[in-house]
Amino acid sequence: MTVISMNTVHTPVAPQDGAQPMVSFRDVHKSFGALEVLKGIDLDVMPGQVAALIGRSGSGKSTALRCINGLEKINDGELTVCGRNLRARDFELRELRKEVGIVFQSYNLFPHLTVEQNVTLAPRKVNGLDAAESRALAAEVLEQVGLSDKASSYPEQLSGGQQQRVAIARSLAMRPKLMLFDEVTSALDPELTGEVLRVIGKLAAGGMTMVLVTHEMAFARQVADLVVYMHQGRVWEAGKGTMLDDPQTVELRQFVGSGL
Amino acid sequence: MDYVFDFSFLESFRSEIINGVRLTILLTVVSILPGFALGTACAVGRLYGPRWLQTAVTIYIEAIRNTPLIIQVFWLFFGLTVLGARIGPFNAAVIALVINTGAYSAEIMRAGFQAIPKGQLEAANCLAMTRRQIFWNIQLPQAAELVYPALVSQFILMMLATSIMSQISVEELTGVGYQVQSITFRGFDVYLVIAVLYLALATMLRLCLHGAAQLAFTRLRKLRTPL
Amino acid sequence: MLGVSLDQYGFLVQGAFWTVVLSLMGFVGGTIVGLPVALARISRGWFLCRASSAYVQFVQGIPLPVIMFVVYFGVSIYGFDVNALVAAAIAMTLYSSAYLGEIWKGCIQAVPKTQWEAGECLALTNLQRFIYIILPQALRIAVPPTVGFLVQIVKNTSYSVVIGFFDLTYSAKILNNATFKPFIIFTAAALIYFAICFPLSRYARRFELRLHRRNA
Numbered sequence: 128m129t130v131i132s133m134n135t136v137h138t139p140v141a142p143q144d145g146a147q148p149m150v151s152f153r154d155v156h157k158s159f160g161a162l163e164v165l166k167g168i169d170l171d172v173m174p175g176q177v178a179a180l181i182g183r184s185g186s187g188k189s190t191a192l193r194c195i196n197g198l199e200k201i202n203d204g205e206l207t208v209c210g211r212n213l214r215a216r217d218f219e220l221r222e223l224r225k226e227v228g229i230v231f232q233s234y235n236l237f238p239h240l241t242v243e244q245n246v247t248l249a250p251r252k253v254n255g256l257d258a259a260e261s262r263a264l265a266a267e268v269l270e271q272v273g274l275s276d277k278a279s280s281y282p283e284q285l286s287g288g289q290q291q292r293v294a295i296a297r298s299l300a301m302r303p304k305l306m307l308f309d310e311v312t313s314a315l316d317p318e319l320t321g322e323v324l325r326v327i328g329k330l331a332a333g334g335m336t337m338v339l340v341t342h343e344m345a346f347a348r349q350v351a352d353l354v355v356y357m358h359q360g361r362v363w364e365a366g367k368g369t370m371l372d373d374p375q376t377v378e379l380r381q382f383v384g385s386g387l
Numbered sequence: 388m389d390y391v392f393d394f395s396f397l398e399s400f401r402s403e404i405i406n407g408v409r410l411t412i413l414l415t416v417v418s419i420l421p422g423f424a425l426g427t428a429c430a431v432g433r434l435y436g437p438r439w440l441q442t443a444v445t446i447y448i449e450a451i452r453n454t455p456l457i458i459q460v461f462w463l464f465f466g467l468t469v470l471g472a473r474i475g476p477f478n479a480a481v482i483a484l485v486i487n488t489g490a491y492s493a494e495i496m497r498a499g500f501q502a503i504p505k506g507q508l509e510a511a512n513c514l515a516m517t518r519r520q521i522f523w524n525i526q527l528p529q530a531a532e533l534v535y536p537a538l539v540s541q542f543i544l545m546m547l548a549t550s551i552m553s554q555i556s557v558e559e560l561t562g563v564g565y566q567v568q569s570i571t572f573r574g575f576d577v578y579l580v581i582a583v584l585y586l587a588l589a590t591m592l593r594l595c596l597h598g599a600a601q602l603a604f605t606r607l608r609k610l611r612t613p614l
Numbered sequence: 615m616l617g618v619s620l621d622q623y624g625f626l627v628q629g630a631f632w633t634v635v636l637s638l639m640g641f642v643g644g645t646i647v648g649l650p651v652a653l654a655r656i657s658r659g660w661f662l663c664r665a666s667s668a669y670v671q672f673v674q675g676i677p678l679p680v681i682m683f684v685v686y687f688g689v690s691i692y693g694f695d696v697n698a699l700v701a702a703a704i705a706m707t708l709y710s711s712a713y714l715g716e717i718w719k720g721c722i723q724a725v726p727k728t729q730w731e732a733g734e735c736l737a738l739t740n741l742q743r744f745i746y747i748i749l750p751q752a753l754r755i756a757v758p759p760t761v762g763f764l765v766q767i768v769k770n771t772s773y774s775v776v777i778g779f780f781d782l783t784y785s786a787k788i789l790n791n792a793t794f795k796p797f798i799i800f801t802a803a804a805l806i807y808f809a810i811c812f813p814l815s816r817y818a819r820r821f822e823l824r825l826h827r828r829n830a
Contacts, residue, residue, distance in 0.1 A: 236510075461787065466796045
């Protein structure tokens with residue numbers, strides 16, 4: 128574990144020769160009005176890597192994540208995702224979003240559709256799958272999240288943990304190259320958190336590239352190849368999960384010590 | 388206080404009354420869907436349209452909601468007649484009802500669209516759906532379901548409002564009542580019967596619209612959620 | 615002006631005067647009858663509750679022109695000289711009492727239940743609780759929908775044209791028959807209605823926004 132100066136990132140997993148990063152932040156700035164939330168972020172996530180963004184609320188970690196699929200527009204710097212420069216003139220947001228899935232804290236399932244319809248809506252409309260194809264696809268992704276028996280249920284009939292797993296399945300059904308998770312367990316009771324984390328862990332083990340914002344330190348340490356501690360809009364410390372056992376900065380030590 | 392009711396006109400004017408009921412139903416049925424469609428289009432225009440469209444729609448809605456239907460009907464019917472456009476009283480009545488209901492449903496649907504949580508649109512956007520796909524698959528069904536009870540009330544009000552169309556010689560139920568009473572001189576008896584018929588029609592329309600909701604909103608049917 | 619003489623515009627204004635008179639009568643009558651209806655709707659008594667609910671559903675299921683006719687012919691069979699203003703006023707009272715009763719019922723119910731409970735802790739009687747705690751709060755909530763309904767009352771007085779009551783709509787109709795200038799005459803009539811109704815609509819919306827902001 129090395130101490131890193133501000134704005135630089137140590138990449139713990141050796142990139143394969145010639146591999147391009149899936150996500151690449153270069154001196155990214157983002158402001159909401161007069162408030163600068165990201166003050167020059169540098170970060171690389173390689174294909175197959177799992178990056179966990181941690182930090183206090185207001186540190187900019189969720190904003191950074193939301194920039195990756197264009198939910199927030201960056202003001203300055205360079206952001207490349209799946210080989211697409213988000214500030215390029217010919218950048219197509221919808222094309223990017225076909226390749227990047229996101230799961231929200233509040234699930235945001237479509238309440239008027241069944242689980243299967245939730246999962247297959249975008250594949251049918253966006254990717255043009257027919258009824259049989261989308262049915263098979265739904266079966267496959269629901270199996271992945273362990274909810275094969277809930278295909279014809281409606282979201283309101285499911286527990287929070289189950290709804291969140293459906294939301295993951297809905298993203299997976301678009302066959303994304305990259306998955307983003309925005310505090311996906313924060314709204315869940317502790318006993319429901321485990322089932323969601325297990326699904327994410329399985330995905331990670333299967334080689335999915337992902338960036339997650341999380342408060343689950345133990346989980347971050349266990350599955351993340353890259354843990355990024357953000358503080359006051361900057362990457363304060365980054366490294367392998369073990370960095371949490373031996374913080375190099377006062378801020379991270381306090382953060383870890385606070386048991387968050 | 389020795390008034391004796393006489394409902395014998397029910398027998399002698401049976402076919403007239405039935406025709407009146409038919410015409411009332413017809414006016415209602417052909418006006419509901421176009422009125423709802425116009426209202427939805429206006430709600431969308433007011434929420435997401437360019438500035439000029441927002442202004443135009445707002446003017447339309449305010450003009451209609453702050454003037455009586457009967458003046459709108461006269462304006463349209465007599466105005467078009469003077470212009471030489473002979474569209475006939477029935478068509479004029481339907482157009483007036485559609486324009487009127489459109490303005491009211493526009494406000495109802497606007498409230499519906501605004502009540503959809505932002506996260507729904509964010510999620511749909513992140514699934515790479517187009518603006519159009521999101522509208523038809525997410526926004527419209529959810530908004531319509533949210534405000535359906537208000538829409539039902541509005542459509543029933545519209546059915547009741549058809550009763551002034553006899554003013555432009557569309558002989559719907561109320562107009563038939565007027566003819567019958569002018570022959571029989573039993574105005575009170577006649578309009579009591581007419582009132583009961585409207586009550587029955589309102590109840591029927593409510594049942595039909597609830598039935599339509601059961602078909603349209605699959606989730607409500609499956610989960611047996613009341614509207 | 616535009617082929618319609620000043621006298622003729624004066625005729626419209628005269629009609630508008632009676633529209634306002636009938637609206638006020640309908641509103642006052644609707645308040646006098648509607649308030650008991652609202653109270654009956656929330657009462658715990660089985661009969662009062664059912665009876666008031668049936669009354670509301672009845673009135674709301676019958677077109678106002680038909681109510682006008684029923685009252686008009688009904689008054690005449692009791693031997694009274696049929697005065698269109700009286701018949702229209704009674705019909706407007708019936709009509710607005712049902713809607714106002716329903717609106718106010720909602721407003722009373724919108725006062726949080728905890729307010730009743732708080733009143734109970736202060737050892738107030740039911741009546742005292744209603745008058746001193748619930749009513750003042752319900753009144754505030756009731757202002758926007760009541761003013762909003764006032765717009766409905768003004769517009770719907772136009773239905774009195776079916777029983778020949780001389781109001782703005784009736785005067786416009788007569789004038790149109792005499793001049794055959796429907797666009798100008800009905801536009802003028804519409805503008806007068808608009809001038810009465812739009813400020814009320816606006817006020818209702820403003821007041822409602824203010825209430826929402828305060829509660830937010």
